[in-house]
Amino acid sequence: MVELDYIAQIRSLVMAGKAEGVQRVIKNALKEGYDPKTLLQEGLMTSMESVGTKLINNTFWIPEVLLSSRAMHAGLHVLRPCFKAEKAKKLRVVIGTVAGDLHDIGKKLVSIMLEAKGFEVIDIGIDVTHEYFARAVRHYQPQVLAMSSLLTTTMLEMERVIKYLEQVGLRKDSEDLVVMVGGRPVTEEYAEEIGADLYAKDASEAAHVAADYFREQCLVS
Ligand code: B12
Secondary structure, rough: OOHHHHHHHHHHHHHHHOHHHHHHHHHHHHHOOOOHHHHHHHHHHHHHHHHHHHHOOOOOOOOHHHHHHHHHHHHHHHHHHHHHHHHOOOOOEEEEEEEOOOHHHHHHHHHHHHOOOOOOOEEOOOOHHHHHHHHHHHHHOOOOEEOOOOOOOOOOHHHHHHHHHOOOOOOOOOOOOOEEEEEOOOOHHHHOOOOOOOOOOOOOHHHHHHHHHHHHHOOOO
């Protein structure tokens, strides 16, 4: 029933030419575990058939067709990774505690929970400088960089790392590298303020948040 709702929403958004809406609905459906093939065939394909029929019947004109086609392509962009072979590859996380900070118990728990969710985790230790984080990203090419901080003084390092990664061209946005932050003084608001993509308050939430993020991108099932 809910699946039908998603399909109906995709169809009406494609017909209305709403590209962002189509992407949002497809991502939500994937996050809830719906079959990408159904979303493609029942949602996107059939809408374009209806668009074609409307064009023939003169109830749709070329500008409307172009808008619908743009919306369909936006949807395809989200679904494309679902049909790629590399989906089977493990997603890699590089994790470290920021410079000046020696706490690592929480970081280890986060690593364990991420591994249990199927991520490959490379722990680069404690007191990690921004340059060393960047070197690890260049070397290991992870999909996620996770940073931990337990001190109000060292949490400021997280922003420094993000800025530095941008400066040296290792991250423009989450499409290049997803940044996840956490630790006792870190809040969701702070994570957003410094431009991190993901935040979690504890290890089990960290694993869920990361898995949900990649399920939405169709990179884990
Ligand atoms: C153990 C401990 C230490 C140990 C650390 C040993 C080790 N190997 O880690 C030692 C003795 C070395 C230590 C030193 C210091 N500590 Co200390 N320490 C603690 C303590 C008691 C527990 C931390 C802990 O391990 N908690 C258990 C784990 C499981 O929880 P967690 O770390 O919070 O992690 C969870 C979440 O935060 C989250 N998380 C953590 N990392 C990440 C990362 C990501 C990506 C995500 C998504 C989530 C996430 O998930 C984790 C698991 O659920 C805390 C007090 C407390 N109750 O937290 C103080 C505390 C953190 N320490 C504190 C201080 C001040 C210090 C010292 C400055 C003390 C001193 N004067 O020397 C030094 C600093 C040393 C340094 N440069 O880092 C303060 C920090 C205050 C502040 N606001 O900044 C605290 C809060 C104590 C206090 N109430 O004053 N400490």
